[in-house]
Amino acid sequence: xxxxxxxxxxxxxxxxxxxxxxxxxxxxxxxxxxxxxxxxxxxxxxxxxxxxxxxxxxxxxxxxx
Numbered sequence: 524x525x526x527x528x529x530x531x532x533x534x535x536x537x538x539x540x541x542x543x544x545x546x547x548x549x550x551x552x553x554x555x556x557x558x559x560x561x562x563x564x565x566x567x568x569x570x571x572x573x574x575x576x577x578x579x580x581x582x583x584x585x586x587x588x
Contacts, residue, residue, distance in 0.1 A: 530584040545573040
């Protein structure tokens with residue numbers, strides 16, 4: 524059986540925690556901040572957690588089961 528290769532583009536954008544949650548950083552965080560509200564900027568600083576189907580797909584691309 525061939526060795527499973529991980530997708531490097533996915534590895535740079537997502538992180539899997541020890542408990543199995545998939546974390547990501549929000550997009551549009553550093554571009555044109557003057558036009559965004561302060562609350563929106565604060566929300567985008569926090570890491571997000573992927574749920575269900577998307578998390579499963581990302582884990583598969585990272586070679587985790």
